[in-house]
Amino acid sequence: MKHLELKTLALILGSTCLGLAAVFLNPSVTLGGEVPADAKALIEKHVEWLGGWDALNQVEDLTLQGTISVAGLEGTLSVVVHGEGYQLTEYDLKVVKGTESVGPGDSWERNASGQIEDMGLEKVTNTRRSLERIFNRHFRGHDVTVSVGDDEEKGGKRWKVVRFDYADGDRIEMFIDANDGSSEWGRTTQDGSVSWVHFSNFKIVDGVRYGHKQEVIHGNTMQDQTVVWESVKVNSGVSPVRFKRPGDSSKVVRIQGGEPSTEWIPMELYFGAYIFFKGTVNGLATDIILDSGAGMTCLDKPMVQALGLKAEGSLPARGTGGMSEAGIVNDVSITVGSLEVGPLTVATIDLGEVAYRMGRDLPVILGKEVFATMIVDIDYPNSRIRFHEPNSFSDHGDARRLPILPADEGHKDVHISIEGREPALVGLDTGQGSALSMYAAYAEKESLLDGRKMRSSRLGGGVGGSSIYTMITLKEVEIAGFKLKDIPGAIPNENRGGAFDTVKQDGNLGAGILRHFRVMFDYPHDCLWLEPGANFDQPLARDKTGLGLTFQQSALEVSYVAPGSPAEQAGWKRGDRIHAIDGQQVDGNWWKQYGEWMLADDGTQITFTMKDDSKRKLVTKTYF
Secondary structure, three states: OOOEEEOOOOOOHHHHHHHOOOOOOOOOOOOOOOOOHHHHHHHHHHHHHHOOHHHHOOOOEEEEEEEEEEOOEEEEEEEEEEOOOEEEEEEEOOOOEEEEEEOOOOEEEEOOOOOEEEOOHHHHHHHHHHHHHHOOOHHHOOOOEEEEEEEEEEOOEEEEEEEEEOOOOOEEEEEEOOOOOOOOEEEEEEOOEEEEEEEEEEEEEOOEEEEEEEEEEEOOHHHOEEEEEEEEEEOOOOOHHHHOOOOOOOOOEEEHHHOOEOOOEEOEEEOOOEEEEEEEEOOEEEEEEEOOOEOOOEEEHHHHHHHOOOOEEEEEEEEOOEEEEEEEEEEEEEEEOOEEEEEEEEEEEOOHHHHHHHOOOOOEEEOOHHHHHOEEEEEHHHOEEEEEOOOOOOOOOOOEEEEOEEOHHHOEEEEEEEOOOOOEEEEEOOOOOOOEEEOHHHHHHOOOOOOOOOOEEEEEEEOOEEEEEEEEEEEEEEEOOEEEEEEEEEEEOOOOOOOOOOOOOOEEEOHHHHOOEEEEEEHHHOEEEEEEOOOOOOOOOOOOOOEEEEEEOOEEEEEEEOOOOHHHHOOOOOOOEEEEEOOEEOOOOHHHHHHHHHHOOOOOEEEEEEOOOOEEEEEOOOOO
């Protein structure tokens, strides 16, 4: 369930700073030779409209306070920028609030449940780019290619367009009036996603013109934002101390009795991959799935109703299948064994479609909050889990250490090698049942499909919908020095704005690989510990039938037939219904038989009893 995350508050500042882009240009600096003359002329015209070099040169810091309206929520927003490379953003939307801080040496954020986290590298990069635009470096062509694009119409007016292109494909564009240098529109392209910002209600503060109203417009209306700055202060004497990372005083995750570790807690590996265990939510007993790829803990809507809670807002949630809609619920507490989590601010999403595809209800997805402050010790080979206070545990046995890197929304990335290539940056995702997903941009760059005669496809997805993946076999994947052979690899066939639609990551590492290890997720110490299990040398699980199956009312319905698979060759069709497998009536444990097929030798025969009591035989085979 990679990157089940809320995108609403990925925040204003990339757009805010666009409007202030020329504010801090230093008049003593001549625009560099890398900037073409036509762009220089437009920038000079824009600076004159803003108030001129003398006024701009006086600005050392800027403090903005105002209101924000987004996704059906309203609240306050405060932004502080400092010339030494600092930026602090604080928002309070009543039901959800947080803080983001970027500085030269440290960048952090306070999440919706009050935990302090490292800021993701992509967000840090974007924020530092906005600061470099504010404090003149980009206008001199530093780390960016400056050019003038074709004239464009916007808002009933024709504009000159100054472009700032980055090496990773991102782009910022300023729309400037060639006659008077004014600018009301900007366009941002980040990781292939385009947004607009419209500035209005300009006022002069200390000789400089500022837009006091900003409207951010996305392709998804749930992400649209309106900010009204009620106060703009120049040179308030902001100290860099204000941006310092605070201690994490919020004990959102804790162990009963102050113990250093919980007991070993039994877990069920659904399909041999998805981690389920028993727990409670606000005192109500329930199944819980653990998903390191979930940016927030999530409740299914029926669970919210059962608890008598009320969701607020209409926020965009991004999953592997695309964009969906989420609400926010406060004061949620979860217990798992002797582990206590909460009170949390959580998302509520209709997980009915995901549950339908998985064949099991998903009342609670416990997300990255528990990973942020605990060592999460997952013993996949022995189907058990426990949690440790990070400063009280050091028994790593024969495990190898693997550094992790901060990613957006509190996620973590690691480097792996795919078939001997240079290290690939992949996300960590206990909620992905398959072994490894490789994103389309990476697959194209590395020509992963070239020369592979055996390939097929499958139906997959998560929050946001389903999609088709091309399936191939990778000869080898290396992680922390461990080499695994014949890895099933999935490449999405289409990108629809989901979590896999990115050029900033190369792929997503799932339970199909992790299940061969005892894995200690030690986010507080920026690492994983991996210890091979007794099953390490066993072949990785892979589909050998070609049947995509959905459990419905004591029967299995065929939802997909993989090209070139035994199922296709035997004439199976979408919509076929299975009532028994090898003489055993289909029930809620059918997935255990499916798991056996994934590990079965080629040539294993399976007998299905169909809806009309006819019998069909299928012989397993490696088909991709």
